[in-house]
Amino acid sequence: MTGFFLRRLASVFPVMLVTAFLSFAAFHFIGDPLQNMLGQEASAQDRARLAAELGFDRPFYIQFLRFVGSALQGDFGISTRVGRPVLDLILERLPATLELALLSFFFAMSAGIALGVMTALRPSSALSRVSMTGSLIAVSLPNFLIGIGLIYVFSIKLGWLPSFGRGDTVKIGWWTTGLLTKSGWKAILLPAVSLAAYQLTLILRLVRAEMLEVMHSDYIRFARARGLPKRLIYFSYALKNTMVPVVTVAGLQLGSIIAFAVVTETVFQWPGVGLLFVNSIRFSDVPIMATYLLIVSFIFVAINMVVDCIYYLLDPRLRAVGGIK
Numbered sequence: 001m002t003g004f005f006l007r008r009l010a011s012v013f014p015v016m017l018v019t020a021f022l023s024f025a026a027f028h029f030i031g032d033p034l035q036n037m038l039g040q041e042a043s044a045q046d047r048a049r050l051a052a053e054l055g056f057d058r059p060f061y062i063q064f065l066r067f068v069g070s071a072l073q074g075d076f077g078i079s080t081r082v083g084r085p086v087l088d089l090i091l092e093r094l095p096a097t098l099e100l101a102l103l104s105f106f107f108a109m110s111a112g113i114a115l116g117v118m119t120a121l122r123p124s125s126a127l128s129r130v131s132m133t134g135s136l137i138a139v140s141l142p143n144f145l146i147g148i149g150l151i152y153v154f155s156i157k158l159g160w161l162p163s164f165g166r167g168d169t170v171k172i173g174w175w176t177t178g179l180l181t182k183s184g185w186k187a188i189l190l191p192a193v194s195l196a197a198y199q200l201t202l203i204l205r206l207v208r209a210e211m212l213e214v215m216h217s218d219y220i221r222f223a224r225a226r227g228l229p230k231r232l233i234y235f236s237y238a239l240k241n242t243m244v245p246v247v248t249v250a251g252l253q254l255g256s257i258i259a260f261a262v263v264t265e266t267v268f269q270w271p272g273v274g275l276l277f278v279n280s281i282r283f284s285d286v287p288i289m290a291t292y293l294l295i296v297s298f299i300f301v302a303i304n305m306v307v308d309c310i311y312y313l314l315d316p317r318l319r320a321v322g323g324i325k
Contacts, residue, residue, distance in 0.1 A: 012301050016294070020071065023293035024064050024286075071294065077287035081280060086287045090273060090295065095175050096166055097265070097272035101258045103179075103192040108199035108257075109250060115200075116207025117239060120215065135201040143260065147194040147267040154190060162187050164269035191268040195261060199253045206249055210242040251307030255300040 051057045055066060070077060076086040119128040138146070155163035167183030169176045178184025214220060215238055223233045262274030269275065273292060280288040 009305070012305065015301055016298060017068070019297040020068055020290075020294055021064065023290045023297070024067055025060075067290070071291075076291040076294075079280075079285055079288055081283040081285040081288070086291050089276060089288065090291060091174060092176075093271060093273045093276050095177060096270060097258065097261055097274060099177060099179060100188060100191055100195065100264070100270060100272060101254070101261055103188060104196040104199070104257050104261075105250075105254050107192060107196040108203055108253065111196075112200045112203025113207050113246070116204045117211055117234070119204070120208045120211035121234065131204065135204050138197045139201045141197075143194060143198060143263050144267050146197050147191065147264055150190045150194055151268075160186075161190050163190070166271055191264050191270050194267070195257060195264045199257060202253065203246065203250060206246055207242060210245060211238060214238045214241050247310055248307055251303050251310070252300075255296075255303045258299055259296045 048057070055063055058066075067077065074087060076090070078084065079086055079089055082089070115131045118125075119131055122128055141149075151163045154161045162183075165187055167178050167185075167187035168181040169178045169184060170180045178188060220233060220238060261270075261272060262277055264270065265272045265274035266278050273295070277289060277292040280292075
């Protein structure tokens with residue numbers, strides 16, 4: 001297990017280095033941050049002075065190496081839009097994004113697994129037919145359209161839930177949470193459901209397909225022949241083996257939820273890191289844009305590594321052959 005973990009850990013560094021280069025290069029030549037900071041009427045002398053202060057007058061590879069060296073020390077530069085450290089801006093908004101992503105992931109996993117098992121065991125029931133039809137609709141519609149539909153129904157027509165913002169928040173150390181207030185819960189429900197819709201569909205269909213395949217396996221037939229209770233067969237034998245591939249997909253979906261929360265945060269004006277990224281694009285704020293992609297990539301890599309380790313622990317066949325290469 002230790003050797004497997006170390007191999008996975010060693011693969012993180014080249015991936016992050018390539019990601020850092022691509023993210024920094026992609027935004028380096030987009031827009032003119034000096035014009036956004038000084039205005040269109042700034043003189044050439046003012047532009048040259050500010051470029052020298054920010055290091056924009058140096059060659060690209062020097063700027064990139066400086067960015068990587070500073071990032072390794074936890075310094076991601078200064079926002080060219082607001083003039084504050086990028087890390088401070090990220091940490092201010094990170095709790096909102098993580099709470100939204102984790103709650104959406106909980107909705108998708110709990111509802112997806114429950115509905116997947118139910119549709120596999122009772123495929124002819126009315127609830128199963130409704131679930132499969134709803135899953136087709138959810139997977140066909142884009143995320144922003146689902147969010148707009150939820151706003152129209154629950155905010156405009158019914159007036160039950162707010163259409164934007166985070167509600168009242170409580171500060172616990174550096175972490176700010178809206179999950180301890182009533183308005184915070186009301187504010188997070190619509191964006192969480194909107195963000196979870198697509199992932200819920202994937203989990204539902206995957207659990208259903210795996211469950212149907214497992215239920216026709218030899219060891220399930222043998223368990224039935226022994227007269228074991230159906231509840232034990234379904235949830236102790238069948239569901240346990242179904243969860244091995246589901247864990248892999250679910251882990252990657254958590255990374256997708258965090259990455260694609262940018263769309264949901266824009267629709268609901270959720271004050272998270274994704275909305276900060278969108279606003280930074282408008283002003284060519286390269287440090288924030290590059291840092292955002294770097295953080296999202298790191299989350300993807302870290303989740304993938306954790307999922308591989310969990311997969312290694314769940315499937316004894318991998319341990320028997322020495323693990324995943």
